[in-house]
Amino acid sequence: MKKLMNDPENIVTAFLDGLVAANGERLQRLEGTDVITRRSFKPQKVGIVSGGGSGHEPAHAGYVGEGMLDAAVAGEVFTSPGADQFLAAIQAADQGAGVLVLVKNYNGDVMNVEMAQEMAEAEGITAEMVIINDDVAVDDPEQRRGIAGTVLVQKMTGAFAETGASLSEVKRLAEKAVSRVRSMSVALTPCTLPAVDQPSFDLAEEEMEVGIGIHGERGMDRREVASSAEIARLLLDHILPEIPQGAPLAVLVNGMGSTSLMELQVFANDVIEQLDRDIQHTFVGEYMTSLDMAGVSLTLLALDDELAEHLQAPVKTVQWKQ
Amino acid sequence: MKKLMNDPENIVTAFLDGLVAANGERLQRLEGTDVITRRSFKPQKVGIVSGGGSGHEPAHAGYVGEGMLDAAVAGEVFTSPGADQFLAAIQAADQGAGVLVLVKNYNGDVMNVEMAQEMAEAEGITAEMVIINDDVAVDDPEQRRGIAGTVLVQKMTGAFAETGASLSEVKRLAEKAVSRVRSMSVALTPCTLPAVDQPSFDLAEEEMEVGIGIHGERGMDRREVASSAEIARLLLDHILPEIPQGAPLAVLVNGMGSTSLMELQVFANDVIEQLDRDIQHTFVGEYMTSLDMAGVSLTLLALDDELAEHLQAPVKTVQWKQ
Amino acid sequence: MDSKQAKQWMQKTAIRMEAEKDELSALDQALGDGDHGVNMARGFRAVEESLDEWDELSLSQLMQKLGSTLVSKVGGAAGPLYGTAFMRLGAAWKDVHQVDGEAWMSGMAKAVEGIAQRGKTQAGEGTLLDVWSPVAATFTASEPDWKKIEAEAKKGMEATEDMVVKKGRGALLGEKSVGHLDPGAVSSYYLFQELANLMKAGE
């Protein structure tokens, strides 16, 4: 495995340094932490924090900025950051109106955020948590992972917070967004961790792994590799039953890290052709990756007027500008 | 080789369809061609056209929009589009003030654009051409390829055209930009064409290919794979001697297709640390790819006030928004 | 156990986690995301590097520091779980300078409670609690039987192989999680094995 890196043990620090060095007018790193925040905060705005293990770039630091996150916490690769890091982010993001932490549904992340909430509470900071679990590959909703749909929830929640809405209002919107967003992924190759020499799983040349998460874990099912159109059908068949009929949709076609944009656009074409629904927005690109994995995830979001408004709202982050 | 695709022979058409389906409010495809244009043109503005073989996404269709290109021509993968396609793009982009075609320095592209120019001329349309040759891996300037620096030239030229500048003025700026932009690339893996089963070259696990182009051709030199910091040093050593001393810089760290954003940011960090110059802008991401190749290119642009102004100007394309 | 022995325990455990790093990660590759060994080794390396700084601390403070360092440096799921356990031990041993059977018994009960709360879990769900819980139950008011404690830790660890994992990443595999040792249980076994060895040597 060849990677563009120096010491694999320091890769997170190096990439955060690079991100801030390249975007110094927009971002800063809280000293002594792996927390990236806006350079300036908006007084009395509800702070929006997210974070998790690294290896999912541009998530989450790439989404820090006006209209989206106030602070992002970067853990080691695929490892939840500790509660102390989440606490630092909450402290920084709190501008007097409380903080909402958006967390992907992984045990480690949830536990660390809960600890951080308790610590923040002890300091008089109100911190609420909303757990994102959009991955329909897992049946049990308790166990469902947070994958690419996360960034749509972050986008809308961040936009709403920017309007000056209260913590309880922002939390309500985030929960509604979570209830209306569903995703599922397919891997064509595994990924390889910087500090590890072997790929996260073995996959034969003619196989694909269906229902993977974003941490190189094996999927729900392994089968013969299929065409883009067939994969679109497969993912739609799993996702659509959970999407309210009639609602206009936003579609997110997300590359897992090493799938070319050309392929993602081919796949988006197949999804749009097969999706006989009112599609108001289509996003295609790398939004939530899994290191150098090849593959794709499909996310559908059932819009209503409120969600549509906040999805369209301006946003100024490194990765998402509109 | 597994790719997210259907019929490899139709991959270009499918990806253009996907691009337009996902961005219908912004883009359209000229019927019967592989030309993507803005949905609406600005009267009396100099038209800016670019194009070339596909496989370099988001180049070039991803850069069509206000402040950058008017039309982009997509050839087969790694193959220059025919003169007829360039002609169609020129015809569409001409709004009465002439057209500038920005072309990467490859024989095929240049010859096809020249033929298209002759055809346009015969119809009374003035079409000028500027050839971009930023790749310092090649010694002979005549033979130097156009690589990632191309998108910076497109950005500044497009912004200047948007101000209503004349064709000769726009051409002058493009030529100045070309004279001040230099790039060089390294591959960690080869790429694989959609219709072909083998990688474009063989590279051992511990080797890297230095001075590659963007078409899977072999590089100038093959050596033992190095750290990100060493690769930064190597590329800087080749590029810096050709960059005017004292000028403030823009830096572009470009992923070749399957290198993760985390790695690109690590690399950007090394470049910035080693570059003892006034850096005004740093761009990190996939701007000009080579299908699924892993690797990176570094571009330095020597700014002056005029170039800086047009680099900073607003732009609204699918891939580049600011 | 006094604070000197506690520090020895941390040191031994740090060496052990480093040595078992690859094996623990390999176990986690089967049930989770393959980083448990890396996480534990990183966490205990940080502990080891802090030991000098912690020289003056009481036993209770030491456990607090150990806990918060593991939260911060292990991260993931194991960080808050190990961290909570040791922070609960620290709270339970407020005025204890020498941990006897009774202190172990009450402290470990608190630690197990902490893990269960933090992880929303109970014994039998194929996690590190399946080591901590029987170990806690083995302590009595009298002098700890370190051989028995080690044996119980081992039994608890081995038992996870036959369990359907109900918590953590392994839970996603459902029935397919049977047949694999839980990595957190294995690292917990090493922790208690190092403790038992140390205490037996001191006897």
Added chain:
Amino acid sequence: MDSKQAKQWMQKTAIRMEAEKDELSALDQALGDGDHGVNMARGFRAVEESLDEWDELSLSQLMQKLGSTLVSKVGGAAGPLYGTAFMRLGAAWKDVHQVDGEAWMSGMAKAVEGIAQRGKTQAGEGTLLDVWSPVAATFTASEPDWKKIEAEAKKGMEATEDMVVKKGRGALLGEKSVGHLDPGAVSSYYLFQELANLMKAGE
């Protein structure tokens, strides 16, 4: 050659390019980007598919159509070069219905000139011109000697192996380009070999 034979030539060439596709691309992998076979096969497939439509066309119009179809469908460097060559033939044969030695001689001279202009090249630079140029020079005012023409095409093609490539992607390799046949020269040889075979059969 009359227009019927010209169409047969296109058909035979289409079959040949399809058959040699992989070999031509492999040659291009050594010197260029590995697509020359794919490009030529795609271009001549489009030509073949148009032949019915072109049924009524004069020889001159046929050459024009052949040229513009190759420009459009071959793309890359070979498209404008082959395209220019055939469009020049079309222009030269404005009133020719049956190409005799003289028409071949003057037409091919124009075609070679077109390639040289379009490619900013000359013979000896390791390109397809190294086949077209000797072939053009072999025509005389008398009846074409198809055997000789094929032999010259072959010699020209083979000679590219020893040349330092000066134009096209191969030029980037400098001295390292020696030792490889130029793919465009090879496809040009196949083109003229098909022509010679056809014309010899008609004799």
